[in-house]
Amino acid sequence: MSSIDRQRRMAMSLSNKSNSNTESPRNVGGSIALPLQPLVSVRADRRSWIDASQLWEFRELLWFLMVRDVKVRYKQAALGVVWVVLQPLTMMAVFSVIFSRLANIPTDGVPAPLFLFAGLLPWVYFSSAVANASNSLIGSASLVSKVYFPRMLLPSAAVGAALVDFAISAMLLAGLMLIYEQPISPQIILLLPLTVLLVLLVLAVGIVMSALNVKYRDVRYVIPFVLQVGMFITPVIFPLSFAPEKWRALFYLNPMTGIVSGIRAAVFGLDLPIAAMSSSVLITAVLLVVSVTVFRHMERTFADVI
């Protein structure tokens, strides 16, 4: 139990006592045990990079914000959760006709619909989570300017809420693999760390974009555009091997390359793109540090500029 928790408990039991009206008005002069250390201490010139104990303290709020995001998304939609399934399935159908049948893009020996769906799975999550996260702060402007809580919870909740769609799509993929009688390789165990990496990357991008969006509303227009282009510079609808040799290095600079082709390799038991995956890990780590730093710096003025 952290010291904050202990103090909180102490303080709470104190207020419980004073709440029950059976007691006579409390003796203001003395007997109250105040915590020795302040519960909250704010100084203009003192800030930590990231306050882990505080984030832990607010875990319930993160959960409720996530639940809110999920619930709100499908409220008053007649088809409700069906939309989660309908969207990727339609995309898969359209893309398999256009790219595999008409343009004849290779699919590494995997049936085209499966190949495309496995690529779309992480990409759709990436793009919807980044889009939601980057709008999360300005979408809750009244909350940000009126109530205190760690601001990072808002983009994080958006990223977490999108995981529900991701999980449903993943189950859909499993179903499709059964239908296509696609063998499952032991490499599939890598799906878990790759998903964690994907979530971290989405967090990194989402957090910094949400902060920039507060100050520069340009972000709102840039994001959909970049996401649209991004799909074609990431091996989503084509294998990494399809990218020309001399451009390959550029593809490695895109952290989604390693994740998308890695997930596909893990699911279908293809050769793992080790170089691309390592580059993803490295770039994600750097992005995460930069993103949190920028966010913490800009956070100070959120309530004043939003």
Add this chain to the structure above:
Amino acid sequence: MAAILKSIDLGKEYRLGGSTEPYQTLRESLKGLPGATVSRLRGQKPNRNTFWALKDVSFEVEPGEVVGVIGRNGAGKSTLLKLLTRVTEPTTGGFDLYGRVGSLLEVTAGFHPELTGRENIYLNGTILGMRHAEIRRHFDEIVEFAGIKRHLETPVKRYSSGMYSRLAFSVAAHLEAEILLVDEVLAVGDAAFQQKCVGKMGDVARGGRTVLLVSHNMNVINKLCNRVLVLSEGELVHDGSVQSGIDTYLCQESENVETTWGEDDTPGDDLVRLTRACVSDVGDTPRGVFDIQEAIQLEVEFTVQSTPEYPLAPNFRVFEPTGSCVFMSFDHPNHYEQPVYHRAGRYRSVCHIPGNLLAEGTYYVTACVSTRERRIPHVFVENAFSFRVHDTMQTGSARGTIYTGPFPGTFRPVLDWDHEVLQQSENSPACLTHS
């Protein structure tokens, strides 16, 4: 005695113009970057137009104190509460809190219109800092207090605005906080609910919790607080007894006889802008203190930017310090029969209050220019100015020249009385009869 709240040289600086340009575009920032970098390298501070909303405010609050925070609009009251709730961060100094802070500011902020009442109680409670178990424990009380039992499973967007704010207030009021920050939320709901809120506040105050209460309502301050902080232009000018605090505040208030606005900060919308509002005597000289027998003029000057579709009606609302409206008055009250259309230009409207009408006391005036058909307030300035009425006990006033005691009533007109003798006893002593 240890303090539960300790504020040390707390200060908050805001950039001017921040309200009209809340955010920059990326291009503007990039354009400014080279210059800013160069001047920063040279050790120059960026040349910014700033003001201090709060400056070097230090005070300590002991557990169980109920402290009123008063001051004019813009004195820094809300900034102080915003800092203490950590919504915004201080520019200088800091503060320590030795207990959990609950706030009754902006209670509806955490609500999501699509979610049901039940879901919102949990969401909003968590946002305010309650634990899940704590909310569950108080759930029935919260529902009971808000009186929304039948609508628990309805999305709050279908609530009436009264139900909405009652529920929000109820959630916030059940937070088990040792330090409670309150900012005029007593204004939510109908009269019965307000009564309930004042009652709850009283319970809270008597229950030994520490309360910081921001209000313009001197009655509430007087009733609930045992200490008062007065802020003026961001600085703490009084920290002590309630009565002398209220006096300090009222003194400041009555200095506010005239407000003029420059080109950039004039209140109003695209149609009407206020340029000046003041209180003056019959000789048009701005003045804040009047004898009860003197006539008082309330003036407003405004520019009309383009010709409006509907007749404009400048109006004043005059308030007592308790916050209740004494009267409201429109220019052109007969405009339904004889509409007065303003064209673009500058105008001055003067409202004449006759002498011997208002009782002694301080009055606060809200200046407003609105379109009456549509009830659009184009300009609405609360506390645009204030004035005081004194009774100097001269012949001609309703009080007379001898009696100095309390004289109730907001109005003190000199009225005509008829007097007749219906029956008179011959045997009574002469001094009791009129001759």
